[in-house]
Amino acid sequence: MHIPDGYLGPYTIVATWLIMIPIWVYSARRLGRELRSRQVPLLALSAAFSFVIMMFNVPIPGGSTGHAVGGAIIGIVLGPWAAVISISVALVLQALMFGDGGITAIAANCFNMAVLMPFSAYYVYKIVSGNSEVTSGRRTIAAAIAGYVSLTLAAAMTGFMFGIQPLLHKDAAGYPLYMPYGLNVALPAMIIEHVFGFSFLEAIVTALIFAYVQKADPSLLSHGRPSRA
Amino acid sequence: MDKTIKKMIAALAVLTVLVPLGLLATGETFGEWGAEEVREKLGYVPRGIESLGSIWSAPIPDYSFPGAETFAESALAYIASAIIGVVICAGLLYMIGKKLTAGRSD
Numbered sequence: 001m002h003i004p005d006g007y008l009g010p011y012t013i014v015a016t017w018l019i020m021i022p023i024w025v026y027s028a029r030r031l032g033r034e035l036r037s038r039q040v041p042l043l044a045l046s047a048a049f050s051f052v053i054m055m056f057n058v059p060i061p062g063g064s065t066g067h068a069v070g071g072a073i074i075g076i077v078l079g080p081w082a083a084v085i086s087i088s089v090a091l092v093l094q095a096l097m098f099g100d101g102g103i104t105a106i107a108a109n110c111f112n113m114a115v116l117m118p119f120s121a122y123y124v125y126k127i128v129s130g131n132s133e134v135t136s137g138r139r140t141i142a143a144a145i146a147g148y149v150s151l152t153l154a155a156a157m158t159g160f161m162f163g164i165q166p167l168l169h170k171d172a173a174g175y176p177l178y179m180p181y182g183l184n185v186a187l188p189a190m191i192i193e194h195v196f197g198f199s200f201l202e203a204i205v206t207a208l209i210f211a212y213v214q215k216a217d218p219s220l221l222s223h224g225r226p227s228r229a
Numbered sequence: 230m231d232k233t234i235k236k237m238i239a240a241l242a243v244l245t246v247l248v249p250l251g252l253l254a255t256g257e258t259f260g261e262w263g264a265e266e267v268r269e270k271l272g273y274v275p276r277g278i279e280s281l282g283s284i285w286s287a288p289i290p291d292y293s294f295p296g297a298e299t300f301a302e303s304a305l306a307y308i309a310s311a312i313i314g315v316v317i318c319a320g321l322l323y324m325i326g327k328k329l330t331a332g333r334s335d
């Protein structure tokens with residue numbers, strides 16, 4: 001799901017940076033206001049965890065490989081604004097140091113995996129949880145569903161960004177300049193391999209960690225400082 | 230440091246050592262092909278992929294070191310990359326978090 005350099009054209013690159021810069025600034029402010037000091041070790045661990053979990057490439061039938069992101073559990077436990085910062089740090093490091101994801105695509109990759117993912121996970125978890133107890137099984141299931149849905153959405157958005165490139169950028173002879181496959185190929189390719197594969201992995205990872213936190217220290221699941229508007 | 234965090238650190242350490250399992254998966258990832266793979270698929274390389282594709286030279290490309298050829302060598306490089314990632318990610322956010330919460334008692 002890490003879009004490399006050369007796959008997105010200038011319109012998408014500029015648009016995603018223009019969207020991400022204010023999101024990063026605002027997330028940092030929210031984090032500064034709401035982070036509790038006892039959450040600091042958790043925040044540090046979350047970015048490291050996201051970095052490492054993305055290194056576990058898993059094959060699926062059809063010859064494709066992919067990985068979980070950890071974005072859902074981070075969004076649920078630390079809240080989506082903290083997750084934006086945490087996962088972005090992991091993604092920026094992957095791009096700069098390891099060439100995993102392009103540097104021009106950092107904003108696009110952060111939008112998909114560090115914004116769309118934790119936010120969708122957070123709201124799916126909230127909705128499915130309803131008023132249930134923090135330690136209830138319903139919340140564990142809510143976390144699993146949040147993992148599944150959020151990675152699928154991130155994959156779909158990645159497929160969408162890929163797929164619009166041939167529409168936006170062609171040379172005089174009609175050849176695509178960047179990602180050559182359009183929406184008809186990129187969107188189903190990204191969605192299908194996640195719906196039938198990697199999103200289950202994210203669901204399992206999310207549920208396992210969530211169940212552990214429920215058992216070990218459910219107080220971590222009550223959210224950050226109430227923000228003073 | 231409380232017990233839950235200690236256990237999470239231990240779990241993360243175990244994951245870090247186990248990362249070479251992620252190398253066992255062979256196959257391509259949609260949209261993450263190199264220029265040569267694109268050429269094989271299409272018969273040409275789109276100009277943007279050709280020109281922008283190598284805009285950045287990462288110090289440790291693909292989590293591997295030059296000369297790492299056997300599985301054991303690649304696995305070691307992969308673990309070393311994971312350690313670098315963990316230390317930088319955790320260290321950076323720990324410092325940021327400490328700074329942001331300075332003076333808070335909760």
